[in-house]
Amino acid sequence: MRHLWETPGGVHPPDNKAQSQTMSIGQVPLPKTLILPLNSAFDEVAKASVRIGDRVLKGQKIADIQGKLSVAVHASSSGFVTSIEPRTIAHPSGLSTPCIEITTDGEDRWIESKTYPHYQHIDPPKLCDIIAQAGIAGMGGAGFPSAVKLAIDGEKSVDTLIINATECEPYITADDMLIRERAAEIIKGIDVINCALNKPKAVLIGIENNKPDAIKALQEHCKGTQIEVVPVPTKYPSGGEKQLIYILTGKELPSEALPINIGMICLNIATVFAIKRAVIDGQPLISRITTITGQACDINRNYEVLIGTSVEHLLKLNGFNRERCSRLIVGGPMMGFTLSSTNVPVTKTSTCILAVSHQEMPDSSPPQPCIRCGLCAEVCPASLLPQQLYWYAKAADHERLQAHHLFDCIECGACSYVCPSKIPLVQHYRGSKGDILTARAEKTMASKARERFESRAVRLEKIDSQRETKRESRKLTSNNAEQQRVSGKPPLTTSAEDIIKAAQLRVQTKKISPEKQKAKLERTLIAAQIRLEEAQQRLADVLESGTVDQQTQHKATLEGAKQKVDKTQQRLAKIKLQ
Amino acid sequence: MNYKQISSPQIHKRQSTDRIMQLVLIATLPGALILSYQFGWGVLLNLFISTLTCIVTEALVLKLRHRPINIHLGDYSAVVTAVLLGLALPPLVPWWVVVTAAIFSILIAKQLYGGLGSNPFNPAMVGYVVVLISFPVEMTTWVTPISLLPQGVSHPGLWDSGMIVFAGSVPIDGITGATPLDLFKHSKGLMVEQIYNSNRLFDNASIAGVGWEWANVAFLIGGLALLKARIFTWHGPVGMLGSLTLMSMLFWDAGSSSSPGSPLMHLFSGASMLGAFFIITDPVSSATSNRGRLIYGALIGLLIYIIRAWGSYPDAVAFAVLLGNFAAPFIDNYTLPRTYGHSQRRRATAKETDKNV
Numbered sequence: 001m002r003h004l005w006e007t008p009g010g011v012h013p014p015d016n017k018a019q020s021q022t023m024s025i026g027q028v029p030l031p032k033t034l035i036l037p038l039n040s041a042f043d044e045v046a047k048a049s050v051r052i053g054d055r056v057l058k059g060q061k062i063a064d065i066q067g068k069l070s071v072a073v074h075a076s077s078s079g080f081v082t083s084i085e086p087r088t089i090a091h092p093s094g095l096s097t098p099c100i101e102i103t104t105d106g107e108d109r110w111i112e113s114k115t116y117p118h119y120q121h122i123d124p125p126k127l128c129d130i131i132a133q134a135g136i137a138g139m140g141g142a143g144f145p146s147a148v149k150l151a152i153d154g155e156k157s158v159d160t161l162i163i164n165a166t167e168c169e170p171y172i173t174a175d176d177m178l179i180r181e182r183a184a185e186i187i188k189g190i191d192v193i194n195c196a197l198n199k200p201k202a203v204l205i206g207i208e209n210n211k212p213d214a215i216k217a218l219q220e221h222c223k224g225t226q227i228e229v230v231p232v233p234t235k236y237p238s239g240g241e242k243q244l245i246y247i248l249t250g251k252e253l254p255s256e257a258l259p260i261n262i263g264m265i266c267l268n269i270a271t272v273f274a275i276k277r278a279v280i281d282g283q284p285l286i287s288r289i290t291t292i293t294g295q296a297c298d299i300n301r302n303y304e305v306l307i308g309t310s311v312e313h314l315l316k317l318n319g320f321n322r323e324r325c326s327r328l329i330v331g332g333p334m335m336g337f338t339l340s341s342t343n344v345p346v347t348k349t350s351t352c353i354l355a356v357s358h359q360e361m362p363d364s365s366p367p368q369p370c371i372r373c374g375l376c377a378e379v380c381p382a383s384l385l386p387q388q389l390y391w392y393a394k395a396a397d398h399e400r401l402q403a404h405h406l407f408d409c410i411e412c413g414a415c416s417y418v419c420p421s422k423i424p425l426v427q428h429y430r431g432s433k434g435d436i437l438t439a440r441a442e443k444t445m446a447s448k449a450r451e452r453f454e455s456r457a458v459r460l461e462k463i464d465s466q467r468e469t470k471r472e473s474r475k476l477t478s479n480n481a482e483q484q485r486v487s488g489k490p491p492l493t494t495s496a497e498d499i500i501k502a503a504q505l506r507v508q509t510k511k512i513s514p515e516k517q518k519a520k521l522e523r524t525l526i527a528a529q530i531r532l533e534e535a536q537q538r539l540a541d542v543l544e545s546g547t548v549d550q551q552t553q554h555k556a557t558l559e560g561a562k563q564k565v566d567k568t569q570q571r572l573a574k575i576k577l578q
Numbered sequence: 579m580n581y582k583q584i585s586s587p588q589i590h591k592r593q594s595t596d597r598i599m600q601l602v603l604i605a606t607l608p609g610a611l612i613l614s615y616q617f618g619w620g621v622l623l624n625l626f627i628s629t630l631t632c633i634v635t636e637a638l639v640l641k642l643r644h645r646p647i648n649i650h651l652g653d654y655s656a657v658v659t660a661v662l663l664g665l666a667l668p669p670l671v672p673w674w675v676v677v678t679a680a681i682f683s684i685l686i687a688k689q690l691y692g693g694l695g696s697n698p699f700n701p702a703m704v705g706y707v708v709v710l711i712s713f714p715v716e717m718t719t720w721v722t723p724i725s726l727l728p729q730g731v732s733h734p735g736l737w738d739s740g741m742i743v744f745a746g747s748v749p750i751d752g753i754t755g756a757t758p759l760d761l762f763k764h765s766k767g768l769m770v771e772q773i774y775n776s777n778r779l780f781d782n783a784s785i786a787g788v789g790w791e792w793a794n795v796a797f798l799i800g801g802l803a804l805l806k807a808r809i810f811t812w813h814g815p816v817g818m819l820g821s822l823t824l825m826s827m828l829f830w831d832a833g834s835s836s837s838p839g840s841p842l843m844h845l846f847s848g849a850s851m852l853g854a855f856f857i858i859t860d861p862v863s864s865a866t867s868n869r870g871r872l873i874y875g876a877l878i879g880l881l882i883y884i885i886r887a888w889g890s891y892p893d894a895v896a897f898a899v900l901l902g903n904f905a906a907p908f909i910d911n912y913t914l915p916r917t918y919g920h921s922q923r924r925r926a927t928a929k930e931t932d933k934n935v
Contacts (some may be wrong), residue, residue, distance in 0.1 A: 369695035413587030
């Protein structure tokens with residue numbers, strides 16, 4: 001027996017799993033239309049590669065990856081693309097995202113696809129690409145693109161692969177039924193992942209001990225392999241990634257780190273199954289097992305559902321009664337979100353459609369004041385102080401919230417579940433997280449704007465000071481000329497002269513070939529001569545009709561030009577001598 | 579037609595604040611019964627006046643604050659405050675003392691701070707301390723336990739008790755006397771052994787005073803039941819009783835004339851058990867984390883002993899609890915639990931910039 005570690009906190013809600021396990025996984029009659037959302041769980045949208053009116057076959061890719069966290073989309077059945085437009089999908093926000101609508105033709109004809117039965121000989125990057133192109137995203141609920149998780153860069157290595165089969169949420173039995181019926185395929189899938197990860201040292205399947213049949217099925221198929229099936233005590237939320245890692249290995253995932261940072265990869269067991277289908281059978285992710293349950297449905301059962309099938313279609317199939325239904329939940333009762341309408345499609349992350357009756361989940365009473373009883377702190381799996389977080393969330397004290405590690409909250413809902421005052425704690429935390437992230441983003445933007453403003457000010461100041469220097473030097477030159485005119489003495493050494501000397505020095509130190517130097521000097525000479533002529537002309541003009549000042553200025557200019565010509569001629573002569 | 583939108587989690591445990599308060603009330607029953615048996619009708623009259631005043635005050639303030647009266651009265655928190663106050667006050671104390679304490683508890687200590695959940699101090703203890711300081715004579719007169727009443731004297735009946743409480747009749751001689759803690763306070767220069775022998779309060783080898791020890795045992799039982807029902811954790815009570823025991827052992831001094839009394843005497847006398855299981859476990863005004871509550875409890879235990887042994891009041895639970903309430907936010911700052919994925923505990927006042935703490 002493997003040693004197991006116990007996580008703090010946790011709750012034991014009634015599991016309500018038996019009712020959906022009386023029948024095997026069912027098939028759903030082909031729906032007339034399929035709506036395939038293009039966005040991933042991380043709000044990156046895949047790029048549609050079909051147009052309205054196109055004929056598509058089952059398994060045909062209809063949207064490509066675009067951006068790191070987007071997920072490829074495939075037609076779940078054959079038919080025609082009838083619309084590409086935003087639709088409401090099963091998402092907590094209730095907002096609409098771009099979707100491709102396919103009107104099925106009833107043939108359900110597969111596209112020719114490439115299978116890789118000899119995956120052992122494929123390079124890991126190529127395997128990851130196959131998985132990415134098959135549109136596989138985490139099917140436990142988060143929907144993280146699996147290929148991104150599996151594509152390990154050179155420096156990191158994976159020594160433990162953890163397969164999450166805990167399914168700790170009440171009501172949901174999709175993974176359980178999948179394991180019972182298709183354990184052999186799952187084990188093959190694990191082997192594919194092993195190849196993609198260059199054979200990690202340990203492979204652990206964590207599964208809650210309330211699924212004896214599934215455990216037995218896995219254990220039978222794991223005989224003779226390095227895979228270890230580890231039943232873990234049933235306690236919500238043992239299926240949280242961080243919690244499962246701790247239970248199985250005793251290691252804690254550092255705050256804000258990913259499992260790969262401590263040499264681990266966690267994958268949901270349904271994802272493993274999808275990877276097997278994608279690599280060995282060449283079938284992209286176009287269907288998943290979804291539990292349809294709750295007292296508002298006559299039949300509680302698991303189905304293999306095509307992605308894009310509407311919830312309405314599934315509920316009808318199960319004798320759904322609108323009058324009886326108090327709310328409609330996607331996912332489990334602890335972390336699932338409610339739907340406002342049945343007209344939304346099943347996505348890759350829809351583990352369960354829960355249509356509960358009024359008796360099952362009566363409307364909750366209004367929240368009472370928090371008496372800081374501390375029951376929430378006792379059940380928090382992250383050892384947070386939910387009562388304090390609540391207090392600071394209400395006060396919008398972002399600093400205190402972060403000091404109390406708000407961002408380590410996994411939103412499992414255990415605190416709200418036990419709260420005697422029925423306070424929607426998780427809702428407060430989600431809101432505060434959003435506020436803090438917005439504030440951080442605003443702060444970043446503000447500091448960038450400030451930087452820009454400051455550097456602009458510096459730039460303007462620099463330009464100003466340059467202008468000022470030029471003005472000063474010009475003033476000095478004219479002053480000197482004035483002085484000369486008055487005293488008849490040659491001008492004092494000025495800083496401008498120094499600059500010229502320095503420039504000449506620089507030119508001298510620069511190793512320029514004599515030919516080039518000669519050519520350059522000749523050019524300079526010509527230019528200087530032209531300027532001299534111009535200066536003579538202008539001086540002549542001012543001498544006839546000009547003020548004394550103007551005459552002095554032009555005399556100075558003429559003098560400068562003469563000197564320039566002389567100097568250039570001398571240097572030219574030197575070079576010629578050489 | 580749209581379906582109801584509700585934020586997760588969708589399910590809730592069948593535990594409510596009302597239920598918690600009700601359980602606390604039930605758990606005070608054994609103690610209340612023993613007290614009534616030992617000290618007569620005065621105890622029940624205290625409970626009655628205090629409860630009535632608390633409920634009326636709460637309702638009036640809620641009305642003034644435009645809060646739903648039914649919901650807030652229905653949480654039983656005012657009744658809990660009233661009962662704890664009623665149990666703490668000396669029996670047969672004039673009615674206006676009880677009323678003053680009750681109004682102060684609910685109006686000033688609770689509602690003016692924002693009502694249930696927002697009060698930094700334990701309301702019952704605030705009320706108690708206010709009348710203790712204001713009316714020392716009335717508040718330090720205790721009824722003699724039933725078994726120590728002189729021959730032929732009994733506790734006044736309901737009518738006579740009512741006359742004493744409401745009409746200010748003077749009780750007959752012999753039904754009031756010193757409490758064990760009073761006795762220790764005022765018997766300087768006597769060995770513990772001598773105190774035990776000189777007073778009938780310690781008859782029949784009684785360890786903490788006749789009547790008192792049984793009331794404390796009853797509160798202990800009620801408290802343990804609440805602990806079993808997981809209404810609170812063990813940290814507060816263990817902290818308080820632990821430090822009280824430790825202090826009284828340290829200064830026991832083998833029962834010399836300067837000894838403030840034995841550990842058992844301190845544990846089972848005065849309001850020790852009522853305080854440990856019903857007062858300091860009030861979550862609103864106590865420290866928050868388990869570690870914090872352990873420290874909070876220990877601090878209160880320490881203060882109780884210091885005030886009992888060297889202060890000018892014979893019992894000290896109320897003062898110690900209020901001082902503990904003062905310290906609770908401070909304790910909270912330094913007793914955050916270590917969060918998953920962090921190597922160290924953090925201070926609540928830590929800034930986002932000092933990441934490594």
